[in-house]
Amino acid sequence: MSSVDLLVPELKSGDAIGAHTLLLRDVFVAQGATVRFVAQQPSSMNEDVLLVSAWKKPGDLIVLQHGIGSLLAEAVIKRRLPAVLNYHNITPPEFVEAWDADHIAGLRWGRAQLHQLAPLAPRAVADSQYNANELIDVGFADVRVAPVLWNVRKGNDRQVDHDAPVILFVGRVAANKCHHDLIAALAALTTTHPTARLVVVGSPASESYQRALDAFAKRLGVGGHVDFVGAVDDATLAAHLANAAVFLCLSEHEGFCVPVVEAMAAGVPVIAYDAAVLSETVGDAGILLGDKTPHAVATAVARVLDEPGLEQHLIDRGRQRADDFSLAVSSKAHRAAFDGLVAR
Amino acid sequence: MTQPNATDSQAYINRVRAEIEAEAETRRRRDPELQRQEREIERAWIEVAPPGAAGSQGELLLDRADRLSMIDVDAPLGTKPGIRQLKGSIRKGVYWYLRYVTDQVNALNNVLTRLLRRFDERISSLEDAAAVADVGGLVDPVPEPDGAVADTVASILADHAGRVVVLGCGSGVLVRPLHDAGVAVHGVDVDALAILPGVRSGLDLRAGEPASHLAAARAGEFGAVVAAGFVEDLGPAAAQRVVEQAIAAVGNGTVVIATGDPADRDVIDRELRVGRGLSPATWAYLFGRTGATVDLVETADPRLRTLVVARLA
Known part of the structure; x- marks a missing residue:
């Protein structure tokens, strides 16, 4: 032995x-x-x-x-x-x-x-x-x-409020995960979807980055639309996933990205910037973007929010993809x- | 809309992605307000991020450097009575010394910032003199290859092992016959609108900088690289870089260069195009220097009369 x-x-x-x-x-x-x-x-x-x-x-x-x-x-x-x-x-x-x-x-x-x-x-x-x-x-x-x-948890039943859609990201608040791009995309999205909100789950890995993010959201006038909820327990994370209209990941560097898999398993449509490992983890189960300028990302999010057929495809394909992990x-x-x- | 089945899920997602990128590009071109808003967003981030952490807007960073270069010796005292008096006494005691030191540091910072500004102005004037960015749009982009070129490329690569990438793919003219022949192939083009028809017809075409895509390729990642369009206007240094990166990307594979001969250009095209471009013969010479076996293959396209085929095996 x-x-x-x-x-x-x-x-x-x-x-x-x-x-x-x-x-x-x-x-x-x-x-x-x-x-x-x-x-x-x-x-x-x-x-x-x-x-x-x-x-x-x-x-x-x-x-x-x-x-x-x-x-x-x-x-x-x-x-x-x-x-x-x-x-x-x-x-x-x-x-x-x-x-x-x-x-x-x-x-x-x-x-x-x-x-x-x-x-x-x-x-x-x-x-x-x-x-x-x-x-x-x-x-x-x-x-x-x-x-x-x-x-990998299957997640709760989805309870998405399409009148006030929640864009979710889960991950440490660290610069390589580019939370500032999430906020920039939200600012662009609110021009067409003024009730959209960004919820970020994850503990701050850098105080200076967190401070800059808070100031950035405030300067763009979306401070009231962004919630940094910190690290949460499994039940709270499941609730956030159930409420999320879209899981948005604009990281520049990830080695695997467990949160993307959890989002797919929970039936949350995934949109991600096509960098590092993301194309490998997401496969054809999410929308990968080669351009993460604010309006390009906002266009992608709006498309998923406004096109139920696409949303359902991403949900179904995401659940299948999560089974691979x-x-x-x-x-x-x-x-x-x-x-x-x-x-x- | 009709739900795609699992087998064409990838094609469906590719199409959605291309449509999103094309829509974003169309809106950006049509609505200057979007461009202004994106610049404002970038500016806001640069303002709150530490120097070097955000963006490339040199002017904003220089403004920031200007502000940060001045060290204020008058440290804040606070409001609590006892602490305030204590801090005030310390400040008085060391003021003359701190003033002496900070005056020197401030003077140095000031000189460095001025030097940076001079450097920035110098680069700007050089860019102006080169006028690289100003002539875009004066001449039409090069047309896509015709079907005869596509068939010739397909026949060269039909039995090729490994994935083929077509850089500067446009609407996918060069990709189509390879795709139809069952070759694993994708295309990359900087124009998100140009690729959309090809994506909608089921081709794997991606919006992106062809040169960056090539630079990011892993050693031996592709069986073959086909470079078209973007290679037409490259100067010698950029062309040499493409040669080196393409060779690394294909390992023992094949590189095909589809470019017109600059000598065939009419006078307006010759004088107004951004870069001078290299002839097929010069491309062949560059590949030949690396030890590749190079063939010049004739086509029926009057503009792309000769393809450069470099085999590394």
């Missing part, structure tokens, strides 16, 4: 990498492996975690979750351990450097560690082909793709991606 060490910077609730790691444990346990978590700090969830400082004897298989620079990756590099890299992408620092001077060190560190991990890793598993391509470029030899493990499908993909590494 194999012993598997899952290395994750922190196991905490509401964190996509943390949730993925917990579900990855289930995949390995179902194959008869014993699993332990190794982390930089104690878990805020009720999970036993071995701190990296006390991690002396590695398991038969080491799987490193990598989304930012970490002491775990440093330990693997220093001890030259054959760790399988489970890559969730690292935001390129140039997207946030004007906003988050404190944050970019971890991003740069994480990207530098990729180069050191490449020769050590017998295999890498990426959330998407987009992420896999980055690893191939860095020099990882054996790269497989398996979508992030996530318990169901826990059962993603678990199977992970079993295949780790094939041959877990001894029975």
Whole structure:
């Protein structure tokens, strides 16, 4: 029976990498492996975690979750351990450097560690082909793709108020996710749909960016149409999804984008800027835009709001697409991606 | 409207996307107020974002640099009585020193800002002298290739492995025969209105900058690259860049350049067109230098008489 060490910077609730790691444990346990978590700090969830400082004897298989620079990756590099890299992408620092001077060190560190991990890793598993391509470029030899493990919820019944349509985005308030483009698009949209509102779910990753967004909305005269509701629990998120007329994502950089999948599963039509991984995750189940100037985005949103046939097509196709990322499908993909590494 | 079935969902979504981009472009051209509003939105963002985080409107950023370059030594005192007196005493105590330091920093900032302005003015005057942006629209855009060229391109690439991209696809004349032959092919053109008829007829045509699409391609992403339209007016440096990027994008594949010969242009076209363009022979020379096997293939189109076919395998 194999012993598997899952290395994750922190196991905490509401964190996509943390949730993925917990579900990855289930995949390995179902194959008869014993699993332990190794982390930089104690878990805020009720999970036993071995701190990296006390991690002396590695398991038969080491799987490193990598989304930012970490002491775990440093330990693997220093001890030259054959760790399988489970890559969730690292935001390129140039997207946030004007906003988050404190944050970019971890991003740069994480990207530098990729180069050191490449020769050590017998295999890498990426959330998407987009992420896999980055690893191939860095020099990882054996790269497989398996979508992030996530318990995709079907969502509540839709309760959309078409007289006051809600445009929803879910994601950390960070510059690479381009919330300012959402606000700009809303300002353009309100010229034809004056009751439209923008609801943003997600905790602020940058105070300076959040302050600028508030000022921007105010200057454009749409401050009263924009709600930043912060991080919410699952039930509240489900309610926001049920109320949303459109899910709008104008991010410049995403490695997988779980919220888009959740929106599709909840039957919310998706419109997204065609950048980074979005075309891969959305496929033909949403409208991808090559131009995100305010009126181009507003035209797209208005089209979905005003054309019930298109709206229904996106809802139906979105639900089908979300099934491609169901826990059962993603678990199977992970079993295949780790094939041959877990001894029975 | 009729609901599309699952099999043509992609074509339906492609059509919707093209219609949206064409509608946005039409509205923007027809209504100057939309353009003004978009500029206002961009200006508002630049005003609240930190320098370097937003937009490319140099003038606004320079205004901002002007304002930020002045350091005020009079720190605010606040309103709470005790704290106010304490801060006031500290300020008095260090005022002469802070004044001395900030005067130097302000002087330096002022010089740097003035230098930036001079630099900006210099670039603007160079752009004016080059008059690159001012002559658009004086001559007609180059016409699309005719069916004979499309058939020739299709016959060259019919059995080709890998996806084909047609850069500068227009309405899809070069894409159509490849698509009908079952080749995985898409087109890219900067004109969202031009591609709309082709998209509506089921072709995979996308609005976007052809050069950017090529630059963003991964190594070996395509089996073949066909470049038309946008390559007509490129100068030597830009053409060389296209050669290098196309070769990287096709790996062991094929690049086809469909361009008229600048020597065939009439005098007005020659004198008013933005760029001078390269002849097929020069394109062939550029590809030949890289070690590609280059053929010049004749067509029945009187304007695009010769196609450049560079094979990297």
